[in-house]
Amino acid sequence: MKASSRIAGVIHTHEKDLLVEWVKAQLAASTLRGDLLKEADLREQSRTFLSGMQAATQKAGSEDVDGPAWADVKSQLNELSRVRALAGFSPSETATFVFSLKQPLFSRLSKELKSDPEALAAELWSATVLLDKLGLYTTEIYQKSRESVIERQQTELLELSTPVVELWDDIVALPLVGTLDSNRTQIVMETLLQKIVQTSASIAIIDITGVPTVDTLVAQHLLKTVAATRLMGADCIISGIRPQIAQTIVHLGVNLGEVTTKATLADAFLVALKRTGSSIQKVGGAETA
Amino acid sequence: MRQVVREHAIGQGFSLVDQTKIVTAASELARNILNYGGGGEMIVQPLAEGVRRGLKLSFIDQGPGIPDIQLALKDGYTTGGGMGLGLGGAKRLSNEFQIDSRVGAGTRVTITRWK
Amino acid sequence: MERIPILKMGKFLLVTIQVDMHDQLALTLQDDLTTRIAKERSRGVLLDISALDVVDSFIGRMIANISSMARVLDAETVVVGMQPAVAITLVELGLPLEGVHTALNVEKGMALLQRRLAAGHG
Numbered sequence: 001m002k003a004s005s006r007i008a009g010v011i012h013t014h015e016k017d018l019l020v021e022w023v024k025a026q027l028a029a030s031t032l033r034g035d036l037l038k039e040a041d042l043r044e045q046s047r048t049f050l051s052g053m054q055a056a057t058q059k060a061g062s063e064d065v066d067g068p069a070w071a072d073v074k075s076q077l078n079e080l081s082r083v084r085a086l087a088g089f090s091p092s093e094t095a096t097f098v099f100s101l102k103q104p105l106f107s108r109l110s111k112e113l114k115s116d117p118e119a120l121a122a123e124l125w126s127a128t129v130l131l132d133k134l135g136l137y138t139t140e141i142y143q144k145s146r147e148s149v150i151e152r153q154q155t156e157l158l159e160l161s162t163p164v165v166e167l168w169d170d171i172v173a174l175p176l177v178g179t180l181d182s183n184r185t186q187i188v189m190e191t192l193l194q195k196i197v198q199t200s201a202s203i204a205i206i207d208i209t210g211v212p213t214v215d216t217l218v219a220q221h222l223l224k225t226v227a228a229t230r231l232m233g234a235d236c237i238i239s240g241i242r243p244q245i246a247q248t249i250v251h252l253g254v255n256l257g258e259v260t261t262k263a264t265l266a267d268a269f270l271v272a273l274k275r276t277g278s279s280i281q282k283v284g285g286a287e288t289a
Numbered sequence: 290m291r292q293v294v295r296e297h298a299i300g301q302g303f304s305l306v307d308q309t310k311i312v313t314a315a316s317e318l319a320r321n322i323l324n325y326g327g328g329g330e331m332i333v334q335p336l337a338e339g340v341r342r343g344l345k346l347s348f349i350d351q352g353p354g355i356p357d358i359q360l361a362l363k364d365g366y367t368t369g370g371g372m373g374l375g376l377g378g379a380k381r382l383s384n385e386f387q388i389d390s391r392v393g394a395g396t397r398v399t400i401t402r403w404k
Numbered sequence: 405m406e407r408i409p410i411l412k413m414g415k416f417l418l419v420t421i422q423v424d425m426h427d428q429l430a431l432t433l434q435d436d437l438t439t440r441i442a443k444e445r446s447r448g449v450l451l452d453i454s455a456l457d458v459v460d461s462f463i464g465r466m467i468a469n470i471s472s473m474a475r476v477l478d479a480e481t482v483v484v485g486m487q488p489a490v491a492i493t494l495v496e497l498g499l500p501l502e503g504v505h506t507a508l509n510v511e512k513g514m515a516l517l518q519r520r521l522a523a524g525h526g
Contacts (some may be wrong), residue, residue: 128504148340190306190492196508200509228495248337291424316462317461378499
């Protein structure tokens with residue numbers, strides 16, 4: 001504990017100078033985003049962090065950053081990383097906040113413990129371990145924030161890429177493009193069922209021409225979608241089955257049950273028309289022959 | 290009971306389908322408590338983990354307990370003339386599922402669904 | 405005693421479920437329905453669940469039972485009006501509902517019953 005109270009002491013004694021040097025280092029860093037962060041804000045964030053660090057090391061030392069004494073500092077870092085992640089900073093640009101404090105802090109510690117190299121070595125070690133932990137923490141929070149942005153964008157993209165069209169009275173079609181994972185399946189089911197209710201359709205054609213591979217999982221998802229459609233009182237026809245897919249389905253032993261399958265959307269449409277009591281008739285012909 | 294769960298789910302921002310899933314799972318587990326547990330209680334816990342939001346429900350009874358949990362989780366297995374989907378079904382409808390049961394000491398089932 | 409009303413619609417019976425079903429109510433319904441089918445010699449039952457925003461395995465069992473009992477009495481059952489969220493949840497839940505016919509609404513349900521009768525099913 002003697003080691004880390006030195007950090008507290010050093011910060012306490014040299015707070016103003018440390019702040020100036022640290023901010024200068026951040027402003028000079030090649031990773032500064034002048035377009036995204038104003039100097040005044042940077043100064044304020046740094047000041048808050050420094051005094052937070054002082055209080056935490058004073059109270060509980062630098063060993064356990066997960067303890068309650070460090071909660072305030074972590075909370076500030078949490079907020080800072082989140083905001084920077086959402087604003088478009090890179091992970092390095094975000095972590096620089098903490099790492100750039102090393103140089104000014106180390107030089108102060110060196111001056112203070114000039115006469116005691118052993119103690120100095122111990123202090124420097126504690127300080128670097130501490131700042132590494134805090135810096136990595138910002139990276140973790142950054143990651144999580146980015147992940148939630150990506151998730152949101154993915155959902156929006158999924159919704160856009162699942163257009164259900166009303167082909168004819170009573171018939172809707174869903175051309176699937178891309179892979180069918182469990183997330184996408186949920187959206188597909190919701191969109192398809194909603195359209196069925198809207199149009200009072202009796203038949204849904206799911207075209208999988210644009211689905212690159214059909215493995216057991218994809219087949220399961222398809223069958224789930226078919227089952228849900230059936231519960232709504234509509235029949236399903238799966239079209240766009242390429243020869244390779246037909247082979248895969250048989251090899252995997254996937255049981256499509258009673259689902260009607262057709263090679264092309266056009267064939268499926270004809271079957272659907274017949275089932276709903278319509279048909280296509282050619283008109284005329286003599287004139288154009 | 291379903292209304293309470295529904296309201297909490299709405300409060301946590303769940304989509305309609307996700308709401309329905311957790312309310313249905315709750316319905317299954319609550320019926321189990323009534324039919325096998327001799328009554329019990331449900332604890333609702335809204336969760337927040339960073340940006341993630343979720344709902345955690347615990348179903349506790351002081352009933353006879355479940356001797357073979359693996360068997361009880363199997364679809365179709367039932368001691369009460371039902372469809373035997375209660376536990377397995379609730380598990381499928383949830384993101385996380387925990388069960389603690391001892392013969393003679395009661396049962397505790399916890400399910401969690403994330404937004 | 406609380407009872408679910410059963411409406412006669414020509415050769416068919418219409419049952420609209422709007423309240424929370426508990427054990428007693430479900431048993432009473434099954435009783436009433438079988439009695440009514442026999443009495444009216446109905447050929448079909450329309451089970452309207454459009455008001456249900458949750459269908460768990462208990463309701464599922466009730467629906468399957470009604471369907472089986474009706475079939476024994478030479479009547480087909482069609483479940484109508486399932487809400488999309490319920491359908492998706494049921495599939496996830498794994499409820500088989502074997503041999504239960506479904507339709508989007510009462511109108512389509514009746515059309516389905518007519519078709520099946522004309523085709524000589526049941």
